[in-house]
Amino acid sequence: MKNIIVCIKQVPDTDKVQINRETNTLIREGVPSIINPFDENALEAALQLKEKFGARVIVVSMGPPQVKDALRQAVAMGADEVVLASDRSFAGADTWATSYTLAQAIKEIENYDLIICGKQAIDGDTAQVGPGIAEFLDIPQITFAQEIGYEENRLKVKRVIENGYEEIETELPAVVTVTKEINEPRYPSLKGKMKAKSAEITVWDTEDLEADENKTGLNGSPTKVVKIFTPPVKASNEIFTGDPSETAAKLAGKLKELKI
Amino acid sequence: MDYQLTEEQIMIRDLARQISEEKVKPVRSELDEKGNFPWEIMKLFSEADLCGLYIPEQYGGFGGGGLEFCLATEEISRVCGGVGVTFAASALGSYPILLFGNEEQKKQYLPDIAAGTKLAAFGLTEADAGSDASAMKTRAVLDGNHYILNGTKQWITNGGEAEIYTVIAMTNPEKGSRGATAFIVEKGTPGFSFGKKEDKMGIRASATRELIFEDCRIPKENVLGRTGLGFIVALKTLDSTRPGIAAQALGIAQGALDESIEYARTRIQFGKPIITFQSLQHMLADMAIQVEAARSFIYSVARAIDSGNIKDYSKVSAMIKTFASDMAMKVTTDAVQILAGYGYMKEYPVEKMMRDAKITQIYEGTNQIQRNVIASGLIKEAASKKR
Ligand SMILES: Cc1cc2nc3c(=O)[nH]c(=O)nc-3n(C[C@H](O)[C@H](O)[C@@H](O)COP(=O)(O)OP(=O)(O)OC[C@H]3O[C@@H](n4cnc5c(N)ncnc54)[C@H](O)[C@@H]3O)c2cc1C
Ligand SMILES: Cc1cc2nc3c(=O)[nH]c(=O)nc-3n(C[C@H](O)[C@H](O)[C@H](O)COP(=O)(O)OP(=O)(O)OC[C@H]3O[C@@H](n4cnc5c(N)ncnc54)[C@H](O)[C@@H]3O)c2cc1C
Numbered sequence: 085m086k087n088i089i090v091c092i093k094q095v096p097d098t099d100k101v102q103i104n105r106e107t108n109t110l111i112r113e114g115v116p117s118i119i120n121p122f123d124e125n126a127l128e129a130a131l132q133l134k135e136k137f138g139a140r141v142i143v144v145s146m147g148p149p150q151v152k153d154a155l156r157q158a159v160a161m162g163a164d165e166v167v168l169a170s171d172r173s174f175a176g177a178d179t180w181a182t183s184y185t186l187a188q189a190i191k192e193i194e195n196y197d198l199i200i201c202g203k204q205a206i207d208g209d210t211a212q213v214g215p216g217i218a219e220f221l222d223i224p225q226i227t228f229a230q231e232i233g234y235e236e237n238r239l240k241v242k243r244v245i246e247n248g249y250e251e252i253e254t255e256l257p258a259v260v261t262v263t264k265e266i267n268e269p270r271y272p273s274l275k276g277k278m279k280a281k282s283a284e285i286t287v288w289d290t291e292d293l294e295a296d297e298n299k300t301g302l303n304g305s306p307t308k309v310v311k312i313f314t315p316p317v318k319a320s321n322e323i324f325t326g327d328p329s330e331t332a333a334k335l336a337g338k339l340k341e342l343k344i
Numbered sequence: 345m346d347y348q349l350t351e352e353q354i355m356i357r358d359l360a361r362q363i364s365e366e367k368v369k370p371v372r373s374e375l376d377e378k379g380n381f382p383w384e385i386m387k388l389f390s391e392a393d394l395c396g397l398y399i400p401e402q403y404g405g406f407g408g409g410g411l412e413f414c415l416a417t418e419e420i421s422r423v424c425g426g427v428g429v430t431f432a433a434s435a436l437g438s439y440p441i442l443l444f445g446n447e448e449q450k451k452q453y454l455p456d457i458a459a460g461t462k463l464a465a466f467g468l469t470e471a472d473a474g475s476d477a478s479a480m481k482t483r484a485v486l487d488g489n490h491y492i493l494n495g496t497k498q499w500i501t502n503g504g505e506a507e508i509y510t511v512i513a514m515t516n517p518e519k520g521s522r523g524a525t526a527f528i529v530e531k532g533t534p535g536f537s538f539g540k541k542e543d544k545m546g547i548r549a550s551a552t553r554e555l556i557f558e559d560c561r562i563p564k565e566n567v568l569g570r571t572g573l574g575f576i577v578a579l580k581t582l583d584s585t586r587p588g589i590a591a592q593a594l595g596i597a598q599g600a601l602d603e604s605i606e607y608a609r610t611r612i613q614f615g616k617p618i619i620t621f622q623s624l625q626h627m628l629a630d631m632a633i634q635v636e637a638a639r640s641f642i643y644s645v646a647r648a649i650d651s652g653n654i655k656d657y658s659k660v661s662a663m664i665k666t667f668a669s670d671m672a673m674k675v676t677t678d679a680v681q682i683l684a685g686y687g688y689m690k691e692y693p694v695e696k697m698m699r700d701a702k703i704t705q706i707y708e709g710t711n712q713i714q715r716n717v718i719a720s721g722l723i724k725e726a727a728s729k730k731r
Contacts, residue, residue, distance in 0.1 A: 271363055274393035274406060277355050 085139035085197040085234070085256075088130040089190055090163070091217070092123035092145050094154040095207045103312050119154045122202025124161075124269035125262050129232055130200050131162045132267065137234055140164045142193055146174055146185050152285050159280040160272030167193070171289040176302030178309075179208070183216025185300050188293040190221065197256045198239065203228055203263050214261035225259040226252050230266050345636060347643050349415070356397065356412055360419035363388050364427075372424040375549035376696050379541075381505050382427050382549050389420075389431060390460020398435060399442065403454035409650030410584065414591035414642060421595025422602075425700030426549030428595055430463075432588040433501035433550070436708070437464025439581040440510040440526055444569035449528065453508055465506035467497035467555050468578050475713050477512070477578065478521050482557065484513040489564050491515070491527065493557040496539065501707075503553030504538040507531045510581075511555065512574045524574025528566040535560030546699030583658045586665040586708055587649065590642045593665075593672035593704040594635065600672075600679035600697045601631050607683050607692075624682060631675045638668040659721030662714040669704035669711060676701040 096115040104111050119127075130141045143158040145151050146169040155166040169189045177185060190196060199221075201214035211227070218225035226241045230249060233240035239256060242249045244263050272280070290297055298304055322338070324331040349357065368385055375382055389395055397412040399405025406412065413435060421428030438457045441449055441464075456462040473480040482495025493513055500509075509529045516523035529536055539554025569577055605628060608619035618624055645660045654660075676698040680687035687694045705711045 271359065271388060271392045273391060274356060274359060276393075277359070278352070281351075 085133065085137050087193060087196045088133060088139045088141050089193060089196050089199045090123070090127045090130045090141060090143045090158075091186055091199065091201045091213070092127065092143055092154060092158060093120045093202070093205045093213075094118070094145065094147055094151045095120045095205055117150065117153065119157060120202050120205045120207075122204060122206075122262065122264065125264060125266050126200040126202050127158055127161055127163065128267045128269040129229075129260075129262050130198075131270070133198070133232065133234060134162075139197070142167065142196075144169065144186060144189050144193075146170070146177070146182060146189070148175070149287075155285055156280040156283060157272060159283040160276035161270060162273075162276055165286075166283065167286045167288060169288050169293060171300070173290055173297055173301045173303065176305065177300060178305035178307045179210050179212040179216055180306055181300050181302075181304040183213050184220055184304065185293065185295060186213065187217050187220030188295045189288060190217065192288065192293060199257065199259045200232075201259065201261045203261050211261070214259055218259035221257075221259070223257050223259060224254045225261075226254060227261045229260050229262045232260060232262070232266070345640065347640070352408070353412060353415055356394070356406075356408070357415045357419055359392055360389075360394060360416040361422075363392060363394075364420050364423040368420065368423045368427050372427070372549070373690070373693070373696070375424065375426060377548075377690075379543070379548045381551050382430060383505075385427055386430065386460065386463070394431075395434065395460030396454075396458025399438070399454050399458040403450055403458060405454065405458040409646070410587050411643060411646040411650055414587055414646050417588050417591040418595040418598070418639075421592040421700075422599040423595075424549060425592060425596045425697065425703075426547040428592045429501060429547050429589075429703075430550045432585070432592055433465060434463045434506070435588055436466040436581065436585045437502065437506060437508060437510055439584050440466070440568050440577050441508075441528065443580055443584065444526065444573070444577050445528075448565070449568070453528065457508065462507040463502050463505055464508040464510070465500050465502035466581065467500045467503075467509055467511040469497060469499050470495070471498050475710060477575065478524075480512065480514060480524070482511070482513040483517070484515050484525060484527065484562070486515070486564075487561075490561040491525075491564065491567070493527070493529070493535070493560040493562055495557055497555040497557075499542065499552050499707075500555050501550055501552055503551055503555055504541065505551050509536075509555065510568065510577075511557075512578050513557075515571050515574070519572065521575050522572050524578075525571045526568035526574045526577040527562050528568060529557075529560070529562055533560055533562065545702065546696070547703050579658070582708055583661045584649070586661040586714075587642060587646050589704055589708045590638070590661075590664040590668035591646075593668040593701065594638050594642055596697050596701045596704070597631075597635050597638070597668075597672040597675040600676040600694055600701075601628070601635055603692070603694050603697075604628060604631065604679045604682045607686070611683075611686075618682075627678055627682060631678055634671045634675055638664070638671045641667060656721075659718050662709070662717040662721075665704075665708065666711045666714040666718070669701070672701040672704055673698075 094117050097118050102111045134141050141163050142165045143163040144167045204211035215225050228244045229241045230244045231242040239254050241252050324334040394416050396405030397408045401407040417432050441453050457464050470480050484491040484493050511527050511529050512524050515525040535558050537556045542552040611618045642664045645664045649657050679694040680698050686692050
């Protein structure tokens, strides 16, 4: 393979997220950022393909300048090159505008064979960006991969479905999105960390991407998140009292009654 | 405390800490119980480039020194002393090559050790030759282009698991302490086998085994330094690696202190957290003083050795090993006292830390032997001042 492109999104660390009630957007200040966990699996999958078949691994992200931290971490794990698509006008993108922008960035990188994304981002959670990129590039897509094989210029992917998996083959280039099961992401190495310190991070704006301003950012987003809320917890519980054997019997009886 | 570590040293420390917290902590009690060798963890250290910290870049290492090695050993031992010594013993096995090997030997053996694809081990001790290494019975007899090795080494850390062994044997018993020679022996050499794996009190994740040599033929090129230099190789090696054992002890003690503070904040007796009792506060304060004193002592000695400005560092390396290991025994014992009944149970990690700490007072020279070394250093210094 020649080039494998990995899309990574920087996301707020899971449990530490808060939402601004007025704008219904995430309050990102003060929340530590991490690479979307599925995207670490995507990068690991790319690095393993590189080790087996030889390739350059290029990591692409769209986001504000602080995403450079995530990209440096990708270098520390072994990415050969990193690209940040960043422009004030990209802000507020929905999945359509995000996919468009990333597809434009990918078009700038020539000779790609494979694009690997995470299954979904742990904040937005839509799982639409990978498939969106495939549509904009007009290439095949395979989602929810748990294994990626490569033989005679064809990709053989095991795709997770309920109660099993399906095996899908495709020609390249293609987009694959990966699940957690596919691998265990490696630790950054010391040499990688040293390299990351001084790594060159290419930044592309609207002009570099030859992107249409009406298709990026808030401007180019057909959808808008109207409201985000935490549903009220409807806790109905029953507390059994008595000695252990008594309470256990009561609990078992209740579980039976509820047909659990 | 700010020890003015470089950016690289902080990277090493943080990486070793992250892997230990995330991958060693969840399995340490199982490793301890079953005595399984931590291969999966060693592979992670290897992939993270932590195995060659003290090996020069030209041989595939990171090009750091003793301080870098101590920082990693400390962090690993903070979580598990058994994994810590497994990591450290590979350095014990490779320092003879680093210090006394010729260019060819270094090129042949160090890159694999640095990459972590092969572990090393060091064989000096025998059943009847512990503190008194000169009583060793393992013989190496020259036969053409080979030495023929016969004898048994005992309690060799990483025995059976390592690929590269540096072994001390007598080549000329009549010459006494000038009659020993150091050899490199590779696993798989005909006539080289392993005895039983020891069932130990602590550091149970580490492998401790006999090395058995029965007419084992070793090429002459595998002599380290030259014949007759065996005990010098051993002593110089131990001078360089004792800071690693000091760092292991320091890590174990820090781990026990961390657990003690956490527990004391949450354990309620007499209606309040036990950390509010002044007698426990003072115990914790004393533990913290000891741990920090050991850390500054170890780091400054490691730095001094790395600077290359001191030639004879037997005394200071014996001092930090003794100080840190005695400290670790005291601090881990106090940790068990603070956790009391819970501390005595295997469900909590401090009883293991106490068992792990004990070995640091024994191996790489008992603390009695260390004190002998320190005293003889003092006597030498006093004598040289007299004139
Ligand atoms: C709580 C919340 C709800 C949202 N709901 C919607 C919604 O319903 N519809 C909508 O259109 N938008 C929605 N958004 C906006 C959406 O998160 C982002 O606009 C979009 O950029 C990414 O979508 P996602 O996070 O769902 O990513 P997903 O589509 O879940 O991400 C899949 C993969 O795409 C890649 N990827 C995603 N974003 C990037 C990026 N910026 N750079 C590089 N690679 C990337 C990664 O590999 C990732 O693993 C929501 C955002 C939040 C915070
Ligand atoms: C888990 C483990 C791992 C080990 N790993 C290795 C290894 O990788 N390679 C290796 O070569 N060896 C290894 N050893 C051996 C270790 O270095 C020896 O156990 C140690 O040097 C002490 O020897 P000994 O146990 O025979 O004690 P002895 O020498 O029999 O000592 C018994 C007691 O007498 C004291 N004593 C002895 N001589 C004197 C003296 N002159 N003055 C005052 N007190 C004295 C000692 O301090 C001790 O208290 C290991 C040992 C253990 C237990």
